[in-house]
Amino acid sequence: MALRKIAIAALGAALAFFAGLSFYRSRHLEEPVVPGPSVARVAKLSQYFQGIRGTMNDLNVYVLEGKEPGGAVLILGGTHPEEPAGRLAAWILAENAVLAKGRLFVILSASRSASTVTRIGGAYPPDFTIPTAWGGQKFRMGDRWSNPLDQWPDPEVYIHFPTRQQLAYMDIRNLNRAFPGRPNGTLTERTCYAICELIRKEKIDLEIDLHEAELQYPVISTIVAHQKGADLAALASMMLSSNEGFAIGVESSPQALRGLSHREIGDHTDAVSLLLEAPEPFLDATRGRTDRELLLTGKDEFIVRAGKRGLLFEKIDERGWPIDVRVGRHCSTILQILETWSEDKPGRAVVLSGVPKYADVIKNSTGAYLKDPKSAGAGKVFYE
Amino acid sequence: MIVTVLYYLMTASTAALLVWNFLKRKNWQEEVLYIIVLIPFLLRLLRLK
DSSP: OHHHHHHHHHHHHHHHHHHHHHHHHHHHOOOEEOOOTTEEEEEEGGGTOGGGTTSTTOOEEEEEEOSEEEEEEEEEOOSSTTSHHHHHHHHHHHHHOEEEEEEEEEESOTTTGGGGOOOTTTTOOSEEEEOOTTSOEEEEOOOSSOOTTTSOOOOSSEEOTTTOOEEOGGGGGOGGGSTTOOTTSOHHHHHHHHHHHHHHHTTOSEEEEEEEEOTTSSSOSEEEEOGGGHHHHHHHHHHHHHHSSSOOEEEEOOSSSOSOHHHHHHHHSSSEEEEEEEEOGGGOTTOSOOSHHHHHHOOOHHHHHHHHTTOOSSOOOTTOOOHHHHHHHHHHHHHHHHHHHHHHOGGGOOEEEOOOOHHHHHHHOGGGGSOOGGGSOTTOOEEO | OHHHHHHHHHHHHHHHHHHHHHHHOOSHHHHHHHHHHHHHHHHHHTTOO
């Protein structure tokens, strides 16, 4: 009997070892970033708020500066890391944008903790690879919520600060339900507070938060705008829908739903806050196999069937929603918003080049705009 | 922070109970069950998942 117990315990130890190894590798996978020509410095978020120093969310802030003075814009990628088009579009900006005027702050992993875990029980792949001419770049899959290793346990009910609105318990780990944050709160709340401190201290004029949404969610293929940015979003939407080959709508940021970046950053800082949503079939509840292929191609027969029954808020067919289409939408939308902003506020303009538009990303692929870390000079590679 | 430490202590005590039950079982199916149930507790204690 003792021999049997030893054998069963050894089997359990082997299972725990290989599972643990997979989780460890996923959490600690390093994602290289080769800062583009306009990156003047790479700051740490803790430079704006000491309360997150040394934590998983003491993340990199890529600061791009133009030759001429102008306004300041913050791009948030990775608020929800399981929505990779947002991170990838931010990556393209950090590695390619050439600033002529103003300053651009780019965060690639706004909820870095959430990028180190996948949805528990969701059978998500631990990572995915974007093909490039130099072989491919691997990214962490990530989740919507901060890693429980960094913030645990969850309460029975999450009470949002400062409004005291009651939200779902797990959203206490959702970066996009914890704004404006507080200095003595949870890690997620402190991260939100640090981002707001960055906005206040750097006098950010405009903040754009990059997301993706399931096709069964009504807020999709749209710009969600705080009332301060309603005109900007509407004009950008019209220009994009007529010039770029894809339709994008505008939604008003609801005043009754708290904690979201487009609501709280607009309310608690001087910045205009916008949030972009691109379609991501991977997130739909009626999806089939949850694998890397679905993440990158956006092709799923079950979601197509749901669409035929009128259950979706966005179109889908056998072509799916490939990652290049989703990244391209974000790139073009950012460019159009910046152009519209700069025309309207020339004294606070942010003018840049070098960033591909929708058609460019579809034609050349996302990987064409990712830089090879091996070809970068010493000290020129940062890791997310 | 205090609540987090308490939860880790609860996890450790539950893991210890599972090991104790594993050692006391005489049926191999129950032994396998206790070992499988133990794994997520170990992964949390080792801060892997």
